[in-house]
Amino acid sequence: MKQLALKVDVDTYRGTREGVPRLVEVLKRHNAQATFFFSLGPDHTGRAIKRVFRPGFLGKVSRTSVVEHYGIKTLLYGTLLLGPDIGRKCADIMRSVRDEGFETGIHCYDHIRWQDNVAGKDAVWTERELRLAVERYVEIFGEAPHAHAAAGWQMNRHALRMMQRLGFDYSSDTRGTQPFIPTWNAEIIACPQLPTTLPTLDELVGCDGITPENVAQHVLALTGNPSATGHVYTLHAELEGGKWMPAFEQLLQGWQAQGYELVSMRQYLQGLDAGALPRREVALREIEGRSGTLAVSL
Incomplete structure (x- = not known):
């Protein structure tokens, strides 16, 4: 059977508290599996205001109604409001996801700090951030994590090396067309990458006449002819677990009608x-619908 993997990025306190339980319920109702990648430290979403100077950032914000999806309070965390510690306050919710039979993994410790800084940081900084996430994950779940999905698809060479050193079974830090063994400047990293292969809803809505009402049809058109290696779709607890849940349900129903597991x-x-995965170089590149550069397989 054709497979389509669902990767849930959980970025914020609100997304963890409100979006995650809603997604668990809808996934169970449709007999769908998924992996939840949690942000485990403080919610500092408000500090993303620094991205206002990035090309394309204001356009993306205006297209996707950030205030509507995230709420005013979330957009002040880390600036005018103290950012809540997601892992401390929402540990029970995270464990409940595991207890409902869903896989869990690491998204990051501090989402904004990772997404806005990791590309230019050294090995010491990178290892410290990852260790904070690993230690918090162990504290919450009582076992070591086995998977990672980088916040904002932001990585550096040191982070990729850490995926191997930490013994992760796989990582999903990149955008691409098929699973691969990553290389960085020709250095092989022995941890499979399962890249996101489909555009996310926030990359599509507001472009070329695409709306929340018809975006599911657009994505389903992309999956109508299956890839030989299936697909990975990234959703967000704050979006598909919130206002865009009707579109997500349309996707679940549509993919099952197309024959996907x-x-x-x-x-x-x-x-x-795993032994036949191709090697692909990872580089930072722009992709349509997002501001800045992302880790992309070449």
Whole structure:
């Protein structure tokens, strides 16, 4: 059966508290599996205001109604309001996801700090951030994590090396067309990358006449002819777990009608021939619908 893996990025306190339980309920109702990647430290979403100077950032904000999805309070965390510690306040919710039978993994410790800084940081900074996330994950779940999905698809060479050193079974830090073994400046990193292969809803809505009402049809058109290695779709607890849940339900129903088995990232990995994965160089590149550069497989 064709497989489509669902990767849930959980960026904020509000997304964890409100979006995650809603997504668990809808996934169970549709007999779909998924992997939830949690932000485990403080919510400093308000500090993203610094991105206003990036090309394309204001356009994306205006297209996707950030205030509507995230709420005023979230957009003040880390500036005018103290950012709540997501891992401390929402540990029970995170464990409940595992207890409902869903895979969990690390998204980051501090989402804004990782997304806005990691590309230019050294090995010491990168290892400290990852260790904070790993230690908090162990504190919450009582076991070591086995998977990572980088905040904002932002990585550096040191972070990729850490995926191997930490013994992760896989990582999903990149955008691309198929699973691969990553290289960085020709250095091989022995940890499979399962890249996001489809555009996200916030990259599509507001472009070329695409609305929340018809975006599902656009994505389903992309999956109508299956890839030989299936697909990975990234959703966000703040979006598909909130105002855009009707579109997400349309996607779930549409993918099942197209014959896809909706699986977790681990199930997707288990369906691959790990020994036959191609090597792909990772580089920072722009992609349509997002501001700045992302880790992309070449």
